Amino acid sequence: MKESNFYSDDFEQLIREKTEQYKMYPSEKVWKGVHSSLHTKRKWFFGSMAILVTGILFYAGKELITPTSHAGPIKKIASLTTPADESSSRTVATNRTHTSFTTYRGNTSTVRHSVQTDADLSPEDQQYKEVNITVSHPVITQPDLSEDLSHKVNLPSEAPALPVIAGKTGFPEAWMAKAAEEGAPAGAVNSGIRAGTEGSGTVAPAARTYTDGSVVAAGSNPTAKEVIESLSARGTEARTNLAGRGNLANTKDGQDRTIRKGSISGAAGEGAKASSEAIAEAIDRQRINWLHDYAVYTLTPGPQRNRTYLQLTLAPTVNYRNLSGGEVSPKAIQQGGPFSPMRSGDASSYVDHSPALGFEVGGSLLYRITRNLSIKGGLQFNFSRYTIKAYASSPRQTTLGLRSPYGYFLDSITAPTNISNLGGSSLEKLNNDYYQLSAPIGFELRVLGNERLQVNVAATIQPTYLLNTNPYMLSPDYTSYTKYPSYFRRWNWNTSVEAFLSYRMGGVRLQVGPEFRYQLLSTYTNNYSLHENLKGYGLKIGITKVLP
Amino acid sequence: MTEEAILQGCLKNEAAAQRELYNRYSPKMLAVCYRFAHNREDAEDMLQEGFIKVFSQMHTFQNKGAFEGWIRRIIVHTCINNLKKNKRFNESLDIVHAHGVQVREESVPSIVQAKQIVECIRILPIGYRTVLNLYAIEGYSHKEIADMLDIEESTSRSQYTRAKQMLEDILVKKRILPQPREKTEWLVAVR
Numbered sequence: 001m002k003e004s005n006f007y008s009d010d011f012e013q014l015i016r017e018k019t020e021q022y023k024m025y026p027s028e029k030v031w032k033g034v035h036s037s038l039h040t041k042r043k044w045f046f047g048s049m050a051i052l053v054t055g056i057l058f059y060a061g062k063e064l065i066t067p068t069s070h071a072g073p074i075k076k077i078a079s080l081t082t083p084a085d086e087s088s089s090r091t092v093a094t095n096r097t098h099t100s101f102t103t104y105r106g107n108t109s110t111v112r113h114s115v116q117t118d119a120d121l122s123p124e125d126q127q128y129k130e131v132n133i134t135v136s137h138p139v140i141t142q143p144d145l146s147e148d149l150s151h152k153v154n155l156p157s158e159a160p161a162l163p164v165i166a167g168k169t170g171f172p173e174a175w176m177a178k179a180a181e182e183g184a185p186a187g188a189v190n191s192g193i194r195a196g197t198e199g200s201g202t203v204a205p206a207a208r209t210y211t212d213g214s215v216v217a218a219g220s221n222p223t224a225k226e227v228i229e230s231l232s233a234r235g236t237e238a239r240t241n242l243a244g245r246g247n248l249a250n251t252k253d254g255q256d257r258t259i260r261k262g263s264i265s266g267a268a269g270e271g272a273k274a275s276s277e278a279i280a281e282a283i284d285r286q287r288i289n290w291l292h293d294y295a296v297y298t299l300t301p302g303p304q305r306n307r308t309y310l311q312l313t314l315a316p317t318v319n320y321r322n323l324s325g326g327e328v329s330p331k332a333i334q335q336g337g338p339f340s341p342m343r344s345g346d347a348s349s350y351v352d353h354s355p356a357l358g359f360e361v362g363g364s365l366l367y368r369i370t371r372n373l374s375i376k377g378g379l380q381f382n383f384s385r386y387t388i389k390a391y392a393s394s395p396r397q398t399t400l401g402l403r404s405p406y407g408y409f410l411d412s413i414t415a416p417t418n419i420s421n422l423g424g425s426s427l428e429k430l431n432n433d434y435y436q437l438s439a440p441i442g443f444e445l446r447v448l449g450n451e452r453l454q455v456n457v458a459a460t461i462q463p464t465y466l467l468n469t470n471p472y473m474l475s476p477d478y479t480s481y482t483k484y485p486s487y488f489r490r491w492n493w494n495t496s497v498e499a500f501l502s503y504r505m506g507g508v509r510l511q512v513g514p515e516f517r518y519q520l521l522s523t524y525t526n527n528y529s530l531h532e533n534l535k536g537y538g539l540k541i542g543i544t545k546v547l548p
Numbered sequence: 549m550t551e552e553a554i555l556q557g558c559l560k561n562e563a564a565a566q567r568e569l570y571n572r573y574s575p576k577m578l579a580v581c582y583r584f585a586h587n588r589e590d591a592e593d594m595l596q597e598g599f600i601k602v603f604s605q606m607h608t609f610q611n612k613g614a615f616e617g618w619i620r621r622i623i624v625h626t627c628i629n630n631l632k633k634n635k636r637f638n639e640s641l642d643i644v645h646a647h648g649v650q651v652r653e654e655s656v657p658s659i660v661q662a663k664q665i666v667e668c669i670r671i672l673p674i675g676y677r678t679v680l681n682l683y684a685i686e687g688y689s690h691k692e693i694a695d696m697l698d699i700e701e702s703t704s705r706s707q708y709t710r711a712k713q714m715l716e717d718i719l720v721k722k723r724i725l726p727q728p729r730e731k732t733e734w735l736v737a738v739r
Contacts, residue, residue, distance in 0.1 A: 023575035
């Protein structure tokens with residue numbers, strides 16, 4: 001390497017010796033950088049999981065904390081009112097917002113109309129200023145139904161034309177009745193209408209062709225009174241006339257505009273005009289509210305959805321085991337045992353085991369019994385693993401103690417081994433792998449949330465078949481490991497519990513949540529002295545789709 | 549854990565074995581990087597890059613020499629590659645006479661410490677320092693240095709001669725080394 005004699009120069013030798021003695025200790029971030037670049041798969045895995053969980057939690061927070069509401073249209077209505085009415089408008093809005101999602105609202109909505117200040121009102125209108133219009137309609141404010149409605153009915157951006165509304169509702173009767181109850185002068189409303197009528201207040205002519213076949217000819221010029229009467233006459237009919245429900249929403253915008261443009265151009269005095277405008281505005285507001293509520297109410301129930309779902313799941317798991325047994329039963333000692341050496345005490349304290357990663361993959365069919373409860377059954381595959389630190393040793397025989405399930409009989413067999421638990425020539429790291437096929441049967445219960453976002457719990461019992469019988473067995477005296485396939489239990493029972501967050505996205509439902517799985521019976525047969533119960537913690541990710 | 553077990557573990561990409569290897573060699577290797585680098589941060593960056601290469605090229609180690617030497621060569625090459633990205637470094641290799649190295653005369657302990665030597669080496673201009681590191685400490689020949697640094701072999705020799713002279717001057721000025729007339733006796737005494 002070097003043409004010169006390196007140590008010929010004392011100075012060079014000194015430099016080299018001293019620099020070789022010098023050590024510096026790097027900061028931890030150097031190792032982190034090295035480690036993260038070497039184990040990118042793990043980094044990607046955890047990164048992906050973190051993004052997934054964060055995303056789901058974000059949607060969970062968004063949907064659970066600030067669910068979709070219909071505050072928009074309500075605010076719009078409120079903005080049309082004078083300050084004096086804001087409190088009542090807020091009341092309406094509050095009632096809607098706080099209405100239970102799952103119950104029909106049978107209460108009444110009251111809108112107090114005072115579109116002009118007292119000073120602006122004519123003496124004739126002063127008596128109408130406290131008119132209360134009450135609409136009695138059972139309505140649904142459940143956000144999901146509204147959302148469903150928006151999917152099923154192509155609602156226009158604006159509310160339908162007044163005559164159409166009038167034809168579908170009977171609110172004027174209730175309105176007038178309520179007005180009478182509130183002490184409004186008899187005929188106050190009617191007088192307003194009458195005034196409009198007398199003043200030749202007309203709705204602008206327009207050709208209106210209704211989807212139920214009725215046609216109002218252009219130029220028929222229905223007056224406000226006629227409109228109200230029309231409301232009364234057709235209100236009852238509307239409740240049973242399901243044919244026109246969907247079409248209601250399809251009313252042409254042109255019709256709306258026609259009605260909106262329809263001017264009540266009364267010539268019999270400003271007071272009558274103001275009253276007519278007030279009523280028209282009240283009707284307009286009510287029309288918007290009605291559309292919002294009644295359209296949902298009269299919606300035909302959608303086609304019955306299939307109750308059967310297909311669910312596919314995948315879960316990375318961390319697996320371990322519970323180890324017990326190995327102690328000598330007092331009964332056995334009385335009967336002359338033991339025949340094989342055994343140690344007393346907790347087996348776990350004699351061994352060096354550690355959890356390892358595995359996975360679970362499966363598919364299930366779910367049947368939705370009720371809105372919140374589903375039963376399921378399916379098939380799943382589990383790969384479970386834990387690691388054993390042991391020592392290589394020279395081949396020898398180890399004794400495996402056997403006993404009856406109740407500890408009455410003791411026996412022993414010998415098995416060859418070259419793996420020692422307590423000491424040996426070199427350290428060995430063994431993997432105990434288990435491949436299991438299970439048929440989980442259980443249920444899922446929705447405990448929180450709506451149709452879109454839910455928190456669920458689920459539990460299953462799983463008849464399980466062990467596919468491989470070659471994992472290592474700890475000898476009852478804890479000194480060695482060996483393989484003895486005939487002492488593995490092929491059929492077993494597992495149980496699992498899980499909680500998960502599910503989110504409906506399009507036609508599928510995605511879910512993620514923790515899962516715990518426990519093997520109820522020992523991995524080994526009953527007559528083996530040691531008992532091992534596998535357990536696993538997983539993060540289950542699933543997708544559920546309704547079957548056609 | 550034996551070195552053989554560590555190597556086997558590293559070949560299996562086991563994090564525990566990699567950590568053990570890192571713990572064992574990183575202090576020495578960081579000192580190597582520090583002699584080449586401008587500062588500690590740069591040295592740590594070089595160390596990180598070097599160890600990533602070590603672990604990723606572990607399968608190329610053929611047990612023909614000392615494992616530490618193999619790691620060291622990777623680290624040194626990583627340092628050189630990093631330096632060569634620096635324009636100032638390339639320019640400094642062409643400088644025949646380094647000037648402007650100000651060394652304060654100060655009283656220092658009479659016992660020569662490794663850290664003092666290293667710090668004095670780091671005072672040298674980067675071109676001198678690199679050649680000195682490679683030749684005197686890492687044991688590369690001038691031909692190898694010339695190949696590594698893309699310079700003439702003669703340049704490497706001259707750089708080394710001047711670097712050595714300058715380092716001696718620095719050590720004398722810092723009173724780490726005695727005056728030249730006392731040098732031989734002093735070295736014997738230190739040894």
